Amino acid sequence: MTPRRKQRLAFVVILLAxxxxxxxxxxxxxxxxxxxxxxPTQIAEQAPxxxxxxxxGGMVVPGSVRRGERVQFELTDNHSTTRxxxxxxxxxxxxxGQGAVATGRLREDGVFAADTVLAKxxxxxxxxxxxxxxxxxxxxxxxxxDGYAQ
Amino acid sequence: xxxxxxxxxxxxxxYRLCGRLFAWLLPATVALFAAGLVWGLYxxxxxxxxxxxxxxxxxxxxxxxxxxxxxxxMAAAGAVALVWRVKLAELIHIExxxxxxxxxxxxxxxxxxxxxxxxxxxxxxxxRLTSELILLFLYLGVIALYAAIPDRRKAARATAVxxxxxxxxxxxxxxxxxxxxxxxxGPTVTRLDAPAAHISILAPLLFMAVVFKLYFITVLLAxxxxxxxxxxxxxxxxxxxxxxxx
Numbered sequence: 001m002t003p004r005r006k007q008r009l010a011f012v013v014i015l016l017a018x019x020x021x022x023x024x025x026x027x028x029x030x031x032x033x034x035x036x037x038x039x040p041t042q043i044a045e046q047a048p049x050x051x052x053x054x055x056x057g058g059m060v061v062p063g064s065v066r067r068g069e070r071v072q073f074e075l076t077d078n079h080s081t082t083r084x085x086x087x088x089x090x091x092x093x094x095x096x097g098q099g100a101v102a103t104g105r106l107r108e109d110g111v112f113a114a115d116t117v118l119a120k121x122x123x124x125x126x127x128x129x130x131x132x133x134x135x136x137x138x139x140x141x142x143x144x145x146d147g148y149a150q
Numbered sequence: 151x152x153x154x155x156x157x158x159x160x161x162x163x164x165y166r167l168c169g170r171l172f173a174w175l176l177p178a179t180v181a182l183f184a185a186g187l188v189w190g191l192y193x194x195x196x197x198x199x200x201x202x203x204x205x206x207x208x209x210x211x212x213x214x215x216x217x218x219x220x221x222x223x224m225a226a227a228g229a230v231a232l233v234w235r236v237k238l239a240e241l242i243h244i245e246x247x248x249x250x251x252x253x254x255x256x257x258x259x260x261x262x263x264x265x266x267x268x269x270x271x272x273x274x275x276x277x278r279l280t281s282e283l284i285l286l287f288l289y290l291g292v293i294a295l296y297a298a299i300p301d302r303r304k305a306a307r308a309t310a311v312x313x314x315x316x317x318x319x320x321x322x323x324x325x326x327x328x329x330x331x332x333x334x335x336g337p338t339v340t341r342l343d344a345p346a347a348h349i350s351i352l353a354p355l356l357f358m359a360v361v362f363k364l365y366f367i368t369v370l371l372a373x374x375x376x377x378x379x380x381x382x383x384x385x386x387x388x389x390x391x392x393x394x395x396x
Contacts, residue, residue: 005233005234008232008233009233011232012229012232012233012314015311015314015315016314016315016317016318019315019318020318023318023319023322027322027329031330034277034329034330035330035331036274036275036276036277036330036331036332036333037331037333038331039331057331057333089270090270091267091268091269091270092267092268093199093200093268093269094270101333116270116271117270118269118270118271118274118333119268119269119270120269120333120335121199121200121268121269121335122335122336122346123335123336123337123338123346123347124199124338124346124347125197125204125207125338125346125347125348125351125352126197126198126347126348126351127195127196127197127198127348127350127351128195128196128197128198129195130198130348131198131199132198
């Protein structure tokens, strides 16, 4: 390799390494702000100021969903649980044992008042027959009768 | 080895190689893409939770993988162009940009179409979606910067620097769903343990991933042939080539 090419190669390597280091430092220092949602445990340890809007995410506690004019359910991360109240339409995938992310505010009584609720999908894909044999109840739009009857 | 590399890196012989490969890559890509669509959209079973709507992933996921792969090819060719000043590497580098931008746009569009019925929102500013959007801006930045510099060779070196800097974003996109809480689900296929998709769904997905790679090679060769023709249209070998064909 000629000295000039060596020089240019060094330039490329230093350029990439420099930017990688800068990006790593930035991402590390902004780590908290890059979280799309807080978990119930994070809320329990350090509650955000009342009235501040944030996202709360977790798994819908099976059996906790009470539908009506106002939907009530509980979100858990298997350590802590937060009660959520919501008025509005729920996405099709929303249901027992599913991930969900609610946007809203924490009330003084510790209940989370949500303005929107989004369903979080997991990374599992399988045909309905297999899911049933594994003991998973098909929810949501795979069997509309199940999802909408309540 | 080096001799062979040098021979194919020369524009006239690469131009001919492109033509030969393209002639059988194009029908193969079209046929396999049709087969993949039938397999994914019709033969594969519905998902136990999402029903039929999950089928959009047979486009979305291969497209997302390609958006990252094409960027790595673009940046690697850019690095070769910067260090060794190989003209062919400059062309590969810049011809990757519109293809990668299209894959990225397709990824974002199909993701939004899926997000509305499944999540309940077209768009959220989580780490995965935001970093993929930044990838689109990087591609568009490369295209715009190349167009802004009249000298083709200087332009390619400038965009190579931009592309290499942007490589930092690639692991961020890939690991965003692991490093941070996101609304986007975690990886299904590239997990340390077994993939989390049933084989009847995983097989057509991987098939589509291969088809998308074939499509990329086909389109890249066609674009390279076009750009070599444009750059060499005044040269004797190209006139001979064109005359021989007519």
